[in-house]
Amino acid sequence: MKKWLRRHETYVFLVIVLFSIIITSQNASFLTLENLFDLLKSYSFLGILAIGVLFVLISGGIDISFTAVATVAMYVMAIATIQYGGNMLTAFLIACSVGVALGLINAVIIYVFNIHSIITTIATLNIFYGVLTVLSGGKWIYGFPTWFREFADRRVLTLTNEAGVQYGLSTITLIWLAILIMAWVILRYTTLGRGLYAMGGNPDSAARVGFNIFRLQMFVYAFMGFLAGIAGVIQALLVQTVAPNSIVGKELDVLAAVVLGGASLFGGTGTLLGTMLGVALIAVMSNGLTMMRVPSFWYNVFIGLIIIISVSASAYRRRQRERRMIAVEAE
Amino acid sequence: MxxxxxxxxxxxxxxxxxxxxxxxxxxxxxxxxxxxxxxxxxxxxxxxxxxxxxxxxxxxxxxxxxxxxxxxxxxxxxxxxxxxxxxxxxxxxxxxxxxxxxxxxxxxxxxxxxxxxxxxxxxxxxxxxxxxxxxxxxxxxxxxxxxxxxxxxxxxxxxxxxxxxxxxxxxxxxxxxxxxxxxxxxxxxxxxxxxxxxxxxxxxxxxxxxxxxxxxxxxxxxxxxxxxxxxxxxxxxxxxxxxxxxxGKRVEYTQYVAEGQNDDVLLEARNLSKRGNFQDISFQLHRGEILGITGLLGSGRTELALALFGANPPEAGEILVRGRPTHLNSIQEAIGLGIGYVPENRLEQGLIMKQSIGKNIVITILKKLLNEFGLIDLNATQATIHNWIEELSIMVPSAGSPAQNLSGGNQQRVVLAKWLATDPDILILDGPTIGIDVAAKRAIHDIIRELAKQGIAIILISDEVPEVLQNCNRVIVMHKGRFIAEYDPQQATVDEVQDAIYLAGNYSRYRPRS
Amino acid sequence: MFSREYSESLTLGLVMVGVLLLMWLLNGSQFVTIGNLQSMAFQLPELGILSLAMMITMLTAGINLSIIASANLCGIVTALILTRYVTPETAGAETMALVVLAIAAGLLTSVIIGLLNGALIAIVDVSPILATLGTMTLLNGVAIVVTKGYVISGLPEPVRFIGNGVVLGIPTPMIIFIVCAAVMALLLNRTRLGVNIYMIGSNPTACYFAGVNNAAVLMKTYLISGLYAGIAAIIMISRFNSAKADYGESYLLLTVLASVLGGTSAAGGFGKVSDLVIALIILQLVSSGLNLLQISNFLTLAIWGIILISVMVVNHVTQQYRERRVTA
Structure with a gap:
């Protein structure tokens, strides 16, 4: 019990429960499978990117450029798919390769020239995005093949509501889930994953223990790029159009979700559970406001307040903890 | 064995x-x-x-x-x-x-x-x-x-x-x-x-x-x-x-004899207590005196020093500066009353390593260096910096180079300069020679003695018993937040004080296990 | 031998001259016409003042992600007052009074926002990036709620002069920027607050033990940052002749880019206004030069990014070289 009270995740979870109760009391259709499945589909984009950002934060870095990476991956995938055909697998492969390549560029700049990750990725965000917009002429892309459109509507579980409309668990959600499990295994059960925590906690010591720091850096930014590639495809699946400005500008929103989940910007801490709860909190908030018929322009006010309250509470608990430690040392 | x-x-x-x-x-x-x-x-x-x-x-x-x-x-x-x-x-x-x-x-x-x-x-x-x-x-x-x-x-x-x-x-x-x-x-x-x-x-x-x-x-x-x-x-x-x-040289230790001391009580503590920090602390500190406080790490010596510097207000008791009761709730207040503090951890607390030596010296007295427009007077600043570099014979490449380029001894002189610039009446030195070479240590001790001679009241905290015995005219042993013994360095021996420190806690000095 | 700071200023100066010559070469004589110089002088101040707002927080090892959101909110407050109370019938003197009042209200808003950020960072002890991420979202939300997402447009003539006027051949925004930069330089180099800002950026603990009131310094830092965002807001609404909740969002990361290009350390403690100004001139030269060549704005962004990384790489390499000379 005491152990749970010390965890950030517990509080986020309680807040989600509280909101859910309030929202359901106003509109019972919030807590239905239909709404839930819908949220799980539409938030898979944010959820997947959040996992990548979590990895970067754990390793002690930060990545701002992933929105541009996702956009580039999405464009290349869309052009290739429309021009040459293919299938879902090639679509993902193309997007992920592009993502990994761009991620590796970030890693090389950060490691070889020892430039802080936030500065590097602010620069590469502008570079990737700028070059893409120039090359693509800023054009929107429509007209995906039929199989691409059908995949977006595919479900692994189909139910029918009272009005006779079909709904269910989307394949897209399943992709998110698969990535989540993969990420969990990496972080928890591989030497690589523990190396990310070690590097985030104390990079010099990680090198002394025998981790190859450059390889860890390459992995983490490549993984971010990989997930950005997948997220790019999913965005294309969800809206069926590719626009240059549909993703760029959302980088801080994703960061906010991860931070709400308790990951530290100083590296070394953060859990998948927390990150997913952070995403859930944002999903519940925005969906709930719609359900309660609050005008959508109130959305950012609430999110902003939640972020401020959450980080203030964390700061308060950190200070309490420090005070406790000092008291222990003094005895 | x-x-x-x-x-x-x-x-x-x-x-x-x-x-x-x-x-x-x-x-x-x-x-x-x-x-x-x-x-x-x-x-x-x-x-x-x-x-x-x-x-x-x-x-x-x-x-x-x-x-x-x-x-x-x-x-x-x-x-x-x-x-x-x-x-x-x-x-x-x-x-x-x-x-x-x-x-x-x-x-x-x-x-x-x-x-x-x-x-x-x-x-x-x-x-x-x-x-x-x-x-x-x-x-x-x-x-x-x-x-x-x-x-x-x-x-x-x-x-x-x-x-x-x-x-x-x-x-x-x-x-x-x-x-x-x-x-x-x-x-x-x-x-x-x-x-x-x-x-x-x-x-x-x-x-x-x-x-x-x-x-x-x-x-x-x-x-x-x-x-x-x-x-x-x-x-x-x-x-x-x-x-x-x-x-490579024989370092002669001479016993400090208080010359500048008189009966002026500059700092007085009456029954200071703070839970988990220190208990029932009373003492008087005179002008020109060097009072040594020794004890183990965690004996409360640093906590007490911080209390006297306004950074760790006591829960009970009274602090009097020049006979007047004060509250000492902040460092700014302590500095205003003429108290300076050289912290234990020079790297993190004492100096701003990456910044220039000059800025480190004047950080405590910026207020005094303002001209009639409220702007920093550059000439006065340079003059002050060079004055202190000379006064304490700090070996610097230039006043503009970062403090981290200096040796430990010279860094500590910069810390001292920063406080001396405030023209203090009372200086609290917490482990002033930690990590400093033997010869440079000696030079720091000489500076401290000279300051006392000029009438500054000094509290010297150290876990090295010889250091306090040689450089103080009164030595107090602290243990578990209390003053447990007081010695006159003219008479006490290192072993005697050492024993007081260790025996108090029933800690045996190390004996190899057989 | 040059010290680190000098060598960085030197790199920056060389880049500026190089970019100037390159753009001149590419564009020919049209690059140095009065018209082009003036248009550059109109464009630079917005990003410039916002970058000053960003830079001062970075000197304390912080960051202010909320500057754009605060600028928009301040602009909206000013614009709302103006559009509501200034009508075609309002007399000249009355208009002036209202304009002054509206601008004062906008700046007051920015000061309040600065205090909010300062309180979160200095008193609640939240890390600056998180605190301002929160206020950024909140302020943006408030701006949307106040405007319901619409544009507020149609500002009276005196306000438009601030962003579009020319005094003695110099655009008014440029004059405002010069004043802002000069005041910032004076503040950083010649005041107690300025010295303390640099010192806190390098080591807040040692500052605390030297009797610096860290909380007060941080409060003032974010207050000034907010105020500068407010000043930028007035120029922005004047140039756009309108205010909206999401103007200039792309400026946010660019202010960080400009500050870092101008030698401001992301770790805090170092950075000069003069170098920032050079960095801004470089960015503006590239932007105007490419614009004359009718190259997309987005390529300009990419080139800015490339310049930033190149300068960082050069600094890194020269520093390594110097260190090897010292230790090896």
């Missing part, structure tokens, strides 16, 4: 003619070094004597210049590197411990082993097992699930040792392992070292605490200016002799 260590004269590591030249500096000059199997050996020397270069060569992190001969257990190495060191069981525990504050204790212990094995996956039962095995080897008990950041520094030290023990260690090198430990913790650390010795593991200590060195080591190797002065059996050394070997 079972004769295990001393009788095993077969050298584990033997190095001859080790030199290392960096551009412009001969860091090591034809040094021979030997450590026996299961021996406890100490490496001492002043800053820049070549200690750390030698350790880096032993651990394979730095390659020596041509001509060096390195043998481990009779095996010659032509191109000795980090891999060779690790495979032959040489482990270094650096002063910062190189641990991971964000990971659990068990993982901290086991991680290097898992990386070394080249495992791709982590089996958590395995992690637990490795950690338990390591703890068993030296008979310590640590809570394995706790995050490292949540355990005591002393326990963190044990975690670092356990981590080294997960490999087949033959030689453990510890760089300043006791710097942040209390006496009791040092004792248990030394017990662990003896325990390792009984298993045939040699230990090389790098330390500047001379009394500890003499107490634990069988042999002591002294380096000076990159050259080896010699290797000595610890029985043939004492504090004074060791100091002479390290510095």
């Amino acid at each position: 079972s004769g295990v260590g001393t009788n095993m004269t077969q050298p584990f590591l033997s190095m001859q003619n080790v030199s290392k030249r960096y551009v412009g500096v001969q860091a090591l000059d034809a040094v021979d070094f030997e450590i026996n199997k299961g021996e406890i050996h100490c490496l001492v020397g002043e800053n820049g004597s070549g200690k750390s270069t030698l350790i880096k060569i032993i651990s394979g992190a730095v390659r020596p210049d041509e001509g060096a001969q390195i043998e481990i257990k009779g095996e010659r190495f032509l191109d000795y590197g980090a891999i060779d060191a690790i495979h032959r069981g040489i482990e270094v525990i650096y002063q910062d411990l190189s641990l991971f504050p964000n990971l659990p204790v068990a993982e901290n212990i086991a991680l290097s082993q898992i990386v070394a094995r080249g495992n791709r996956f982590v089996n958590w039962r395995d992690v637990q097992h490795i950690a338990e095995e390591a703890m068993d080897r030296i008979g310590v008990e640590l809570s394995l699930d706790e995050l490292l950041a949540d355990i005591l520094i002393a326990d963190q030290q044990l975690v670092a040792i356990c981590r080294a023990l997960t490999r087949d260690v033959r030689l453990m090198i510890m760089d300043e392992p006791t710097a942040s430990l209390t006496r009791k913790e040092v004792d248990s650390l030394l017990a662990v070292v003896h325990d390792m010795q009984s298993k045939g593991i040699a230990t090389l200590f790098v330390s500047h605490k001379l009394d500890e060195v003499l107490q634990i080591a069988e042999r002591v190797t002294v380096l000076r200016d990159g050259e080896k002065v010699g290797t000595f059996s610890s029985q043939e050394l004492d504090d004074e002799k060791l100091t002479m070997l390290m510095t």
Whole structure:
């Protein structure tokens, strides 16, 4: 019990429960499978990117450029798919390769020239995005093949509501889930994953223990790029159009979700559970406001307040903890 | 002591003619070094004597210049590197411990082993097992699930040792392992070292605490200016002799005699108490007096100093400055009352290392350097900076270079200058000579004495008993937050005060286990 | 031998001259016409003042992600007052009074926002990036709620002069920028607050022990940062002749880019206004030069990114070289 009270995740979870109760009391259709499945589909984009950002934060870095990476991956995938055909697998492969390549560029700049990750990725965000917009002429892309459109509507579980409309668990959600499990295994059960925590906690010591720091850096930014590639495809699946400005500008929103989940910007801490709860909190908030018929322009006010309250509470608990430690040392 | 260590004269590591030249500096000059199997050996020397270069060569992190001969257990190495060191069981525990504050204790212990094995996956039962095995080897008990950041520094030290023990260690090198430990913790650390010795593991200590060195080591190797002065059996050394070997000169200690002291009470404490910090503290500090406070780490001496500096307000009792009761709720208030404080941790609390020496000196008196428009008067600022650099003979390349470029002694002079610039009546010095070379230490002491002569009242806090006895005209021993004894340095001996410190807590001075 | 700071200023100066010559070469004589110089002088101040707002927080090892959101909110407050109370019938003197009042209200808003950020960072002890991420979202939300997402447009003539006027051949926004930069330089180099800002950026603990009131310094830092965002807001609404909740969002990361290019350390403690100004001139030269060549704005962004990384790489390499000379 005491152990749970010390965890950030517990509080986020309680807040989600509280909101859910309030929202359901106003509109019972919030807590239905239909709404839930819908949220799980539409938030898979944010959820997947959040996992990548979590990895970067754990390793002690930060990545701002992933929105541009996702956009580039999405464009290349869309052009290739429309021009040459293919299938879902090639679509993902193309997007992920592009993502990994761009991620590796970030890693090389950060490691070889020892430039802080936030500065590097602010620069590469502008570079990737700028070059893409120039090359693509800023054009929107429509007209995906039929199989691409059908995949977006595919479900692994189909139910029918009272009005006779079909709904269910989307394949897209399943992709998110698969990535989540993969990420969990990496972080928890591989030497690589523990190396990310070690590097985030104390990079010099990680090198002394025998981790190859450059390889860890390459992995983490490549993984971010990989997930950005997948997220790019999913965005294309969800809206069926590719626009240059549909993703760029959302980088801080994703960061906010991860931070709400308790990951530290100083590296070394953060859990998948927390990150997913952070995403859930944002999903519940925005969906709930719609359900309660609050005008959508109130959305950012609430999110902003939640972020401020959450980080203030964390700061308060950190200070309490420090005070406790000092008291222990003094005895 | 079972004769295990001393009788095993077969050298584990033997190095001859080790030199290392960096551009412009001969860091090591034809040094021979030997450590026996299961021996406890100490490496001492002043800053820049070549200690750390030698350790880096032993651990394979730095390659020596041509001509060096390195043998481990009779095996010659032509191109000795980090891999060779690790495979032959040489482990270094650096002063910062190189641990991971964000990971659990068990993982901290086991991680290097898992990386070394080249495992791709982590089996958590395995992690637990490795950690338990390591703890068993030296008979310590640590809570394995706790995050490292949540355990005591002393326990963190044990975690670092356990981590080294997960490999087949033959030689453990510890760089300043006791710097942040209390006496009791040092004792248990030394017990662990003896325990390792009984298993045939040699230990090389790098330390500047001379009394500890003499107490634990069988042999002591002294380096000076990159050259080896010699290797000595610890029985043939004492504090004074060791100091002479390290510095190359006989440092004469003279007893301080208060000259500037008069009956003016500048600072008075009446029954100061704060839970968990200090209890029932009363004293008077006179103009021109140097009052010494000594005690173990964690005895409450720093907490008391902070209380007198407004940074740790007491819960009960009264502080009077020049006879007037004050509240001292903030540092700004204390400075306003003419109190200055030289903190224990120069690196983090004393100086802003990356910024210029000049800015570090004037940071306390910016208010006094403003012209009629409220802007900083650049001429006055430069004049003040140069005045203090000259006054305290600080050796600086230029006032604009960063403080981190200075030697420890000169850095501490900058800290003193910063406070002297405020024209204080009362100076509290918390460990003013920590990490400073013997000769430079002496110069700092001279400055302190001179200040007292000029009428400043000084509190000198130190855990080195000789330092307070030689430089104070009154010495108080603190223990568990209380004043437990007071001495007149003219009459008291070092041993007498030392005993008061250790016996109070029923801590025995270290006795080897039989 | 140059010290680190000098060598960085030198690199920056060389880049500026190089970019100037390159753009001149590419564009020919049209690059140095009065018209082009003036248009550059109109464009630079917005990003410039916002970058000053960003830079001062970075000197304390912080960051202010909320500057754009605060600028928009301040602009909206000013614009709302103006559009509501200034009608075609309002007399000249009355208009002036209302304009002054509206601008004062906008700046007051920015000061309040600065205090909010300062309180979160200095008193609640939240890390600056998180605190301002929160206020950024909140302020943006408030701006949307107040405007319901619409544009507020149609500002009276005196306000438009601030962003579009010319005094003695110099655009008014440029004059405002010069004043802002000069005041910032004076503040950083010649006041107690300025010295303390640099010192806190390097080591807040040692500052605390030297009797610096860290909380007060941080409060003032974010207050000034907010105020500068407010000043930028007035120029922005004047140039756009309107206010909206999401103007200039792309400026946010660019202010960090400009500050870092201008030698401001992300770790705090170092950075000069003069170098920032050079950095801004470089960015503006590239932007205007490419614009004359009718190259997309987005390529300009990419080139800015490339310049930033190149300068960082050069600094890194020269520093390594110098260190090797010292230790090896």
